[in-house]
Amino acid sequence: MPELPEVETVRRGLEPAMVGARLVRVEQRRPDLRFPFPPDFAARLEGRTIAALGRRAKYLVADLDDGVVLVMHLGMSGRFTVTDAKTEGRPGAFHHEAGGLPAHDHVVFHLSSGAAVTYNDARRFGFMTLVPRVDLPSHALFRALGVEPLGNALEGALLARLFAGKTTPLKAALLDQTLIAGLGNIYVSESLHRAGLSPRRMAGTLATRAGGPTAGAGRLAEAIRSVLEDAVAAGGSTLRDYAHTDGSLGYFQHAFRVYGREGEPCPTPGCRGVVQRMVQSGRSTFYCGSCQR
DNA sequence: AAGCGAACCTGGCTGC
């Protein structure tokens, strides 16, 4: 489910259980997810203590006590569940295979506290890998990542610089992780609606001829920041059966203004438009044709 | 060479 707010919510859920704990046993139940696990994945983790759990864009980054980082991406359907020592079973695991293990529970981290952290991923678009901390910035997964949208750098001026000369629609430009890293299909639609900008509009039109920011660039930078901050504060969004690491639900989906709301009246005050759905580069875009220009 | 569509994989929902 995970765009930046959901990954950050997962990070906050895992942090108290994982940081400071030692990995006493790691179960890797299949050879690959989106990519093969690195050689000796479980053995390299066992015995290590987790020093910190961070996030970069949609990646979770766990620092180990030997200078290696465990990098994790949730793909489309990845989720983590924390179970403490006494809990029987775990919330949210309803589908079982003949062997008795919950379906799609691919990795289980058994911690020195007695707790266990289970990674479940039906579609297997997620992955895990191990990278020496010093190599992380130059690693293929990270070196091309764009600006962190909740950092101080994201302003109209930067947006204009990033988008200058681009003929691609704003929708596609905002999904491009090499420009801004962390937005996905939901929060792109939500950001553009908050900014009053059409998803079809050419990205380059947010820069002036001289390369400076237009008013729209400023509005978009502010809209991205506000929608992500609001979503993180709400504990992310819950679609389908996605849940927090403790089984509880995020509730930002109730605050969506356009995503998944085709046919509903546009929520912009004074706007008489109706939320529409279209497909851009193979993904649904939700927008109001009346107040988004 | 930027930009687009298809592919990866599974499950859930809708409609016949």
Add this chain to the structure above:
DNA sequence: TGCAGCCAGGTTCGCT
């Protein structure tokens, strides 16, 4: 009840 078809939060690849 069954089944075909469509859709889904992400990313990468290959073609134009």
